[in-house]
Amino acid sequence: MASANPLALREQFDTAAQQKDASVLAMWIFLVTEIMFFGGLFLAYTAYRSFYPEVFGAASRTLSATIGAVNTAVLLTSSYTMVLAVRAAQKGSRKALIWFLILTMIFGTVFLGVKAYEWHEKFVEHHVPGPSFHLEGEPLQGQAQLFFSLYFAMTGLHALHMVVGMGIMTVMTWRAWLGRFNADYYTPIDVAGLYWHFVDVIWIFLFPLLYLIDRHVPK
Amino acid sequence: MSEHIDSIKTYTLIFLALLALTFITSTVAYIDLGPLNIVVALVIAVTKMLLVALFFMHVRYSTKLTKIVVAGGLLWLAILLLLTMADFVSRGWLAGT
Numbered sequence: 001m002a003s004a005n006p007l008a009l010r011e012q013f014d015t016a017a018q019q020k021d022a023s024v025l026a027m028w029i030f031l032v033t034e035i036m037f038f039g040g041l042f043l044a045y046t047a048y049r050s051f052y053p054e055v056f057g058a059a060s061r062t063l064s065a066t067i068g069a070v071n072t073a074v075l076l077t078s079s080y081t082m083v084l085a086v087r088a089a090q091k092g093s094r095k096a097l098i099w100f101l102i103l104t105m106i107f108g109t110v111f112l113g114v115k116a117y118e119w120h121e122k123f124v125e126h127h128v129p130g131p132s133f134h135l136e137g138e139p140l141q142g143q144a145q146l147f148f149s150l151y152f153a154m155t156g157l158h159a160l161h162m163v164v165g166m167g168i169m170t171v172m173t174w175r176a177w178l179g180r181f182n183a184d185y186y187t188p189i190d191v192a193g194l195y196w197h198f199v200d201v202i203w204i205f206l207f208p209l210l211y212l213i214d215r216h217v218p219k
Numbered sequence: 220m221s222e223h224i225d226s227i228k229t230y231t232l233i234f235l236a237l238l239a240l241t242f243i244t245s246t247v248a249y250i251d252l253g254p255l256n257i258v259v260a261l262v263i264a265v266t267k268m269l270l271v272a273l274f275f276m277h278v279r280y281s282t283k284l285t286k287i288v289v290a291g292g293l294l295w296l297a298i299l300l301l302l303t304m305a306d307f308v309s310r311g312w313l314a315g316t
Contacts (some may be wrong), residue, residue, distance in 0.1 A: 025285050032292030039296045043303055050304070050313045069245040073238055080234040083275045090224045190277075197276045204267045207241075208260035212248035216256050 008185035020187050027191045031198050038202055041157065045150050045209065052143040057214035059135060059147035062127065064118070068211035071114045072203065078107035079200045086193045092183030094176060101173045104196065108166050115159050122148070154206055161199045168192050223280045233274045240267050 013019035049056045085100035121127075126134045127148050135144040172192050175181065181189060244263040252259060272278045278289060307313055 021282050021285070024281065025288065028281075028285050028288050028292075032288060032295075035292045035296050036299065039299050043300055046300065046304060047307060050307065065245060065248065069241060072241045076234065076237045076241065079237075079271065079275055080230065083230050084227065087224060087227070087230070194276055197271050200275075201268050201271050204271070205264050208244055208248075208264050212244060213257045213260050215248040216251040 016184065020190070023187045023191055024194070027194050031194065034198060038154075038157070041150070041154050042205065042209070045154065048146055048150065052140070052146070055138065055140050055143040056147050057217055058138055059127075059144045059151075060210060060214040061217075062125070062135070063151075063211050065211045065215060067114060067118060068207050071111055072207045074107055074111045074114065075200050075203050078104050078111065079197050081107060082193050082196045086186070086189055089176075089181055089186035089189040090183060094179060094181070097176050097181065097186075097189065098173055101169055101176060105166055105169045105173070108162055108169070112159060112162055112166075115155065119152075119155075122152075128152070151210055154210070158199065158202055158206060161202070165192075165196050165199055168195060223277075225274070229274065233270050237267055237270055 009016045009019060013022070081100050081103040085097055085104060088096035088100055126132050129145040129149045129152070133141065133145050133148070135141060138144050169192065172189055175188065240263050244260055247259055247263075248256065250256075272289070278286060281289075
């Protein structure tokens with residue numbers, strides 16, 4: 001295969017297709033470890049929410065579902081621009097690839113900005129676990145702290161993955177700028193896209209579980 | 220290489236479906252369905268996950284080996300969640316059991 005990039009076919013592979021399949025498979029194996037990693041937190045949340053349903057419901061209702069929904073839309077939009085970036089790479093369109101990667105990073109930044117605003121609110125309202133924690137009208141402060149501990153652990157770990165994703169996208173944009181990818185070789189873009197979409201999927205579950213499932217009970 | 224390239228239209232339709240599902244789940248959350256609220260929220264979340272995985276993450280076109288790995292990951296997650304919660308429920312540790 002006549003490709004501009006020497007990485008397009010390394011010597012241990014027979015064909016470029018085989019090399020790409022190996023990369024995609026390896027990324028999925030990593031993502032499976034990530035599923036189990038986040039799975040532990042989802043399990044802890046499910047278990048403690050089952051132990052203390054009333055307090056978890058009251059604590060969950062202090063979050064803004066509107067902000068959560070808007071941020072979900074922002075993250076889904078970033079996934080949309082990401083998949084268009086992969087498509088641009090498949091087509092060998094360097095300019096479109098760079099622009100869609102930049103758009104993805106912009107929406108990722110907006111998501112993190114909204115998240116930072118939400119966390120800031122928690123500090124102002126004394127909803128951060130610790131000595132100054134206080135949830136209005138809640139006799140069981142310990143259980144309420146448990147909800148917010150899990151809230152910060154889960155959204156924090158998710159945001160950390162977003163920050164890592166932003167770093168990956170920065171490197172991808174730089175390499176695309178240098179013309180390292182073409183229609184025959186764009187595996188790094190494809191694999192980076194898998195990571196970005198995976199982080200999106202984690203949020204798809206965090207949003208209803210943290211923000212939504214206790215909304216229907218009147219305050 | 221038998222590379223599939225989806226049309227922009229396909230991706231746009233999936234994106235709009237994801238936004239619509241986000242709106243629906245946010246709206247339905249305020250309607251009192253009793254224990255069904257969690258079920259509806261999770262069914263919508265799983266639907267969104269499938270749309271992202273199958274279309275945006277190209278699982279539809281992946282090799283069989285990759286598909287097995289993805290399904291295997293979800294299977295282990297299900298074991299983690301179901302066996303642990305089955306233990307809690309059967310010990311009567313949960314509120315209301």
